[in-house]
Amino acid sequence: MKWLLDFKIKIADETTNARIGELITPHGKVNTPMFVPVATKATVKTLTTQELLDMGAEILIVNAFHLHLHPGTEIIKELGGLHKFMNWNRPLITDNGGFQATNSYLFHKIDETGIYFRSPHDGQIHQINPEEAIRYQNNLGADIIMALDECPAYTENYEYVKQSLDRTLSWAVESKKIHQNTNQVMFGIIQGGIFKDLRQRSVEAMRELDFAGYGLGGISVGEPDNLIYEITRYTANLLPKDKMRYLMGVGSPQIIFEAVEAGIDLFDSVFPTRSGRHGTVFSELGPINIKNAKYRQDSDPIDSNCTCFTCKNYSRAYLTHLIKHQEMLGMRLAALHNVHFILNLVRNIREAIEEGRFLEYKREVLSKYGKIL
Amino acid sequence: MKWLLDFKIKIADETTNARIGELITPHGKVNTPMFVPVATKATVKTLTTQELLDMGAEILIVNAFHLHLHPGTEIIKELGGLHKFMNWNRPLITDNGGFQATNSYLFHKIDETGIYFRSPHDGQIHQINPEEAIRYQNNLGADIIMALDECPAYTENYEYVKQSLDRTLSWAVESKKIHQNTNQVMFGIIQGGIFKDLRQRSVEAMRELDFAGYGLGGISVGEPDNLIYEITRYTANLLPKDKMRYLMGVGSPQIIFEAVEAGIDLFDSVFPTRSGRHGTVFSELGPINIKNAKYRQDSDPIDSNCTCFTCKNYSRAYLTHLIKHQEMLGMRLAALHNVHFILNLVRNIREAIEEGRFLEYKREVLSKYGKIL
Numbered sequence: 001m002k003w004l005l006d007f008k009i010k011i012a013d014e015t016t017n018a019r020i021g022e023l024i025t026p027h028g029k030v031n032t033p034m035f036v037p038v039a040t041k042a043t044v045k046t047l048t049t050q051e052l053l054d055m056g057a058e059i060l061i062v063n064a065f066h067l068h069l070h071p072g073t074e075i076i077k078e079l080g081g082l083h084k085f086m087n088w089n090r091p092l093i094t095d096n097g098g099f100q101a102t103n104s105y106l107f108h109k110i111d112e113t114g115i116y117f118r119s120p121h122d123g124q125i126h127q128i129n130p131e132e133a134i135r136y137q138n139n140l141g142a143d144i145i146m147a148l149d150e151c152p153a154y155t156e157n158y159e160y161v162k163q164s165l166d167r168t169l170s171w172a173v174e175s176k177k178i179h180q181n182t183n184q185v186m187f188g189i190i191q192g193g194i195f196k197d198l199r200q201r202s203v204e205a206m207r208e209l210d211f212a213g214y215g216l217g218g219i220s221v222g223e224p225d226n227l228i229y230e231i232t233r234y235t236a237n238l239l240p241k242d243k244m245r246y247l248m249g250v251g252s253p254q255i256i257f258e259a260v261e262a263g264i265d266l267f268d269s270v271f272p273t274r275s276g277r278h279g280t281v282f283s284e285l286g287p288i289n290i291k292n293a294k295y296r297q298d299s300d301p302i303d304s305n306c307t308c309f310t311c312k313n314y315s316r317a318y319l320t321h322l323i324k325h326q327e328m329l330g331m332r333l334a335a336l337h338n339v340h341f342i343l344n345l346v347r348n349i350r351e352a353i354e355e356g357r358f359l360e361y362k363r364e365v366l367s368k369y370g371k372i373l
Numbered sequence: 374m375k376w377l378l379d380f381k382i383k384i385a386d387e388t389t390n391a392r393i394g395e396l397i398t399p400h401g402k403v404n405t406p407m408f409v410p411v412a413t414k415a416t417v418k419t420l421t422t423q424e425l426l427d428m429g430a431e432i433l434i435v436n437a438f439h440l441h442l443h444p445g446t447e448i449i450k451e452l453g454g455l456h457k458f459m460n461w462n463r464p465l466i467t468d469n470g471g472f473q474a475t476n477s478y479l480f481h482k483i484d485e486t487g488i489y490f491r492s493p494h495d496g497q498i499h500q501i502n503p504e505e506a507i508r509y510q511n512n513l514g515a516d517i518i519m520a521l522d523e524c525p526a527y528t529e530n531y532e533y534v535k536q537s538l539d540r541t542l543s544w545a546v547e548s549k550k551i552h553q554n555t556n557q558v559m560f561g562i563i564q565g566g567i568f569k570d571l572r573q574r575s576v577e578a579m580r581e582l583d584f585a586g587y588g589l590g591g592i593s594v595g596e597p598d599n600l601i602y603e604i605t606r607y608t609a610n611l612l613p614k615d616k617m618r619y620l621m622g623v624g625s626p627q628i629i630f631e632a633v634e635a636g637i638d639l640f641d642s643v644f645p646t647r648s649g650r651h652g653t654v655f656s657e658l659g660p661i662n663i664k665n666a667k668y669r670q671d672s673d674p675i676d677s678n679c680t681c682f683t684c685k686n687y688s689r690a691y692l693t694h695l696i697k698h699q700e701m702l703g704m705r706l707a708a709l710h711n712v713h714f715i716l717n718l719v720r721n722i723r724e725a726i727e728e729g730r731f732l733e734y735k736r737e738v739l740s741k742y743g744k745i746l
Contacts, residue, residue, distance in 0.1 A: 043702045
């Protein structure tokens with residue numbers, strides 16, 4: 001039943017750094033590049049795991065810190081682990097909780113030993129340090145776990161980001177030492193903000209620790225798109241070709257194309273589900289605000305070319321009606337459509353790379369995208 | 374494609390007034406007794422119509438007044454009617470809006486000409502009178518529509534209920550006159566509160582109008598269970614045997630058994646979906662408050678004998694976790710289980726009547742039910 005994690009590059013694009021890969025985990029295979037739906041509290045908001053499977057999702061990411069706060073990772077371990085708890089018997093990643101330091105509602109303070117959070121449930125202060133971060137993730141049993149890192153805000157200066165990187169690197173060493181569970185592999189997270197020398201230092205130190213794969217963190221945290229693309233390209237280029245590259249926290253079509261072109265294998269984002277719940281639905285011509293009065297009498301589906309459950313069964317008019325009334329079915333149908341849209345886009349991207357027409361497909365999609373605005 | 378509505382009694386129970394019937398509508402067949410899930414704003418909250426079909430739902434009820442407020446019944450007519458709008462190509466009932474007079478948030482005042490409501494959207498005053506109530510329902514195109522009625526509160530005295538009944542009877546006459554759409558049949562609604570002479574007067578006047586079927590309204594509006602049962606039995610007994618009897622607004626297992634025993638064919642309630650969203654889930658031993666701390670580590674499904682999607686895939690521990698975090702997936706899974714539970718109960722009741730063991734089955738179920746509390 002159990003294999004070690006294995007990542008193989010099957011096709012490398014000739015004109016870009018895009019690549020087709022295959023990740024083998026104890027819970028099955030992931031075709032890359034792949035979009036990773038975010039199940040923060042062990043649920044991709046509004047959707048069942050069966051719906052995610054049906055849409056072609058192959059791997060999910062869950063936040064270990066939120067599950068530590070409630071119901072507790074030991075409880076999930078006793079219940080048979082995270083896969084069983086959330087009814088997802090496929091590959092799974094857990095994040096370490098470091099990213100929650102960017103959440104002013106949760107963040108308390110940070111020092112060399114770890115990050116302090118205030119629980120939204122009871123106001124208690126919790127420290128996440130490498131030992132806790134790995135213990136929680138070992139309890140949960142995801143196939144891929146993340147070394148503890150600090151994700152500095154885009155607005156921090158060079159000195160702060162440098163100091164923060166020192167912490168991230170020392171936490172990575174500790175995280176690796178603590179992790180002993182052979183059914184789970186660990187990825188290190190590259191930080192360094194928008195400063196190339198820090199990104200380079202981060203990659204060098206992380207490569208030395210020889211992680212099973214590398215997360216690219218601290219990207220798309222408020223900086224302009226061009227800087228997102230540049231730092232992603234720069235960082236990806238420094239990473240070993242034979243290891244997975246996971247760009248954390250991006251999910252819009254434009255950034256996905258740039259990331260894949262830079263040689264990224266995985267990317268996750270709450271964007272499709274969150275924007276869906278608020279009435280923004282994706283289409284070939286760009287995002288649509290379904291609450292706009294002009295859709296109230298529109299009998300077309302969100303996107304006539306879309307094959308998702310929502311588009312096959314419901315009109316824009318019905319979705320407008322549901323979302324205006326904050327009916328959960330509306331949020332659910334919109335989230336489902338958006339996740340399907342992104343998974344389908346990434347499936348088409350894989351096909352285009354396989355057929356040697358990645359850049360052509362990118363131009364084709366992006367020339368239409370955004371025209372609705 | 375279009376038939377007239379046809380209702381046939383197939384089996385009459387020998388020891389009670391319970392009966393097995395078959396209703397034929399322009400959108401297909403309904404086996405009775407049947408539970409009618411409530412889709413107030415054209416959605417059974419959190420669920421898709423496909424899920425309802427899969428669970429064996431055969432007919433839904435929608436509130437015409439809410440759809441008048443938003444998006445407007447003319448818009449739905451132009452979009453091809455309510456069946457198409459909500460993706461439910463099966464039998465459909467619309468309610469007239471009269472019941473909303475019991476909603477203090479919406480109710481403004483009432484007089485001989487109709488009921489005045491304050492829109493929650495813009496504060497505007499809307500009057501519902503027989504002409505409006507029928508026009509809205511004709512626009513929507515449900516198979517069964519309801520004559521306008523007033524539903525007095527349980528706390529109203531004899532004089533008020535008598536006066537109110539006069540209005541309901543004169544509105545029934547008008548409603549019938551206005552309704553000319555041959556694809557839809559109209560039910561009259563019996564009122565009269567807890568006063569038997571008023572219930573009798575109501576039935577006599579309504580029978581004279583010869584409706585296609587009869588709703589029993591103003592029951593389960595705050596009165597004790599015994600009174601619910603007594604008024605239901607009393608009223609059902611006065612109604613013609615060959616016409617449908619629809620008890621409006623009841624959905625708990627105990628009341629369902631009493632209603633079926635009294636000869637009721639249809640009953641609707643928001644109870645399964647509403648209580649599910651708030652974390653109360655049904656089981657053979659009675660309702661369970663899934664937020665109770667004792668379920669936090671419970672790996673069993675809600676009900677081990679249940680065959681619903683929720684029970685086949687998820688533990689009580691996972692549901693507790695989701696509902697505590699107000700995750701929509703939790704509300705969705707709980708609502709789905711509850712609707713399945715009631716539809717399944719009513720399916721078993723039909724089977725028991727067919728096999729001549731209705732009272733036996735009632736005793737069997739109710740002897741266990743409530744033992745969990």
